Amino acid sequence: MISIQNHIEPNRCVRCGICKSLCPTYLTALDESMGARGRVALLRGLDEGKLKPTKNLSEKVFSCLLCEACKGICPVGLDIPEIIYQGRRSLRRSFSRGKLLRKAIRLSIHRMDTAFILLRLFHKLFYQPLYRKGMVSYLPPVTQKPLKKIQNVFRNRKAIARVGLFMGCSVNYLYPSIGESLIDTLTKKGYEVVILSGEVCCGAPLRSIGFENEMIPLAKRNIELFKNIKAKAIISLCPTCTMVIRTQYPSLTGDGIPNIMDVNEFFINYNILKGLRTEQKTVTYHDPCHLNYGLGITEEPRKILIGIEGIRFVEMKNSQDCCGFGGLFSSLFRELSIDIGRKKVESIKKTGAQTVVTSCPGCIMQLEGLKKLIGIDIDIMHIIELIDEAMN
Ligand code: SF4
Numbered sequence: 001m002i003s004i005q006n007h008i009e010p011n012r013c014v015r016c017g018i019c020k021s022l023c024p025t026y027l028t029a030l031d032e033s034m035g036a037r038g039r040v041a042l043l044r045g046l047d048e049g050k051l052k053p054t055k056n057l058s059e060k061v062f063s064c065l066l067c068e069a070c071k072g073i074c075p076v077g078l079d080i081p082e083i084i085y086q087g088r089r090s091l092r093r094s095f096s097r098g099k100l101l102r103k104a105i106r107l108s109i110h111r112m113d114t115a116f117i118l119l120r121l122f123h124k125l126f127y128q129p130l131y132r133k134g135m136v137s138y139l140p141p142v143t144q145k146p147l148k149k150i151q152n153v154f155r156n157r158k159a160i161a162r163v164g165l166f167m168g169c170s171v172n173y174l175y176p177s178i179g180e181s182l183i184d185t186l187t188k189k190g191y192e193v194v195i196l197s198g199e200v201c202c203g204a205p206l207r208s209i210g211f212e213n214e215m216i217p218l219a220k221r222n223i224e225l226f227k228n229i230k231a232k233a234i235i236s237l238c239p240t241c242t243m244v245i246r247t248q249y250p251s252l253t254g255d256g257i258p259n260i261m262d263v264n265e266f267f268i269n270y271n272i273l274k275g276l277r278t279e280q281k282t283v284t285y286h287d288p289c290h291l292n293y294g295l296g297i298t299e300e301p302r303k304i305l306i307g308i309e310g311i312r313f314v315e316m317k318n319s320q321d322c323c324g325f326g327g328l329f330s331s332l333f334r335e336l337s338i339d340i341g342r343k344k345v346e347s348i349k350k351t352g353a354q355t356v357v358t359s360c361p362g363c364i365m366q367l368e369g370l371k372k373l374i375g376i377d378i379d380i381m382h383i384i385e386l387i388d389e390a391m392n
Pocket residue numbers: 019022023024025026035036039063064065066067068069070071080081
């Protein structure tokens with residue numbers, strides 16, 4: 001039995017198919033079992049005892065990106081991503097892909113500093129030949145200086161307020177320059193910025209591989225840590241961290257970090273973007289799934305871009321389509337991830353923009369990988385990097 005809660009009972013599905021109309025894995029693989037409705041049907045069969053937890057069935061349930069495009073659109077009120085999370089909990093042993101990688105994630109998630117030192121060594125010694133042979137996905141170099149190394153307070157003598165940063169693992173270890181841009185921008189605008197060395201992974205990777213129970217202590221640790229600093233907001237540069245903290249921590253732990261905010265929300269809500277100016281360029285925007293479908297934040301980044309003098313903003317067709325990253329998905333289902341990404345690259349190319357801006361380090365990683373693989377002459381930036389550039 002998967003659950004007794006109404007919104008996660010797959011047997012309530014009336015098979016209307018609305019959920020698969022936005023499902024990127026279905027729209028690319030064109031296979032019912034690789035789509036939202038198919039996955040719900042498989043989990044219903046499992047729930048009712050008509051299907052067995054086979055390797056093949058698990059494969060379909062784990063091939064979901066957890067992009068949330070299907071969340072909130074089911075006419076009978078099913079929460080499909082939640083059904084998939086529950087399904088993964090019961091299928092994690094029968095899913096065979098990437099067993100070693102998943103084990104490594106479970107072991108390393110409590111020791112991220114050590115894990116990323118090892119990943120940096122791997123990147124230096126073995127990554128390039130494996131990448132050239134197509135055996136591993138794109139991985140940017142791992143920094144020697146993670147941003148969260150020590151507890152940092154960037155003071156401002158006349159601070160207008162204090163803000164905390166939820167750094168997230170990808171910014172901390174892979175894209176620290178994005179975090180530096182945020183610190184620069186906020187301090188220039190008169191904020192005192194606090195980074196907490198005790199921050200741990202938000203837990204999203206553990207939940208995605210079916211270990212929800214092991215995620216809860218991480219969530220509680222972050223909640224304790226961030227609740228104790230007096231800050232106007234806790235700003236995050238990663239939509240997955242923001243979404244998980246805002247929408248999943250409360251139901252999983254009964255508690256949360258109430259002032260967690262995406263960077264776009266913070267800059268628009270506190271109206272701190274006046275006088276931004278950059279060199280003339282044409283820019284388009286890619287909506288990260290967890291920011292768009294997960295948090296409903298789509299207007300804020302556009303307002304920011306349109307407000308920067310020198311930018312000609314061009315809307316991309318299907319800007320809300322997934323780039324195919326999905327965290328571990330891009331490694332475990334590499335070909336499908338690239339096929340989904342190819343469509344995104346085509347949409348980007350058609351805009352004729354010089355720069356594609358997004359608000360997610362994961363999407364940046366995927367777009368950089370696609371740029372290398374498919375070839376596309378375009379700059380890829382996190383929105384905070386562009387804001388920082390326009391403030392200077
Ligand atoms: S979360 Fe995304 S990939 Fe998964 S079933 Fe829903 S729409 Fe499809």
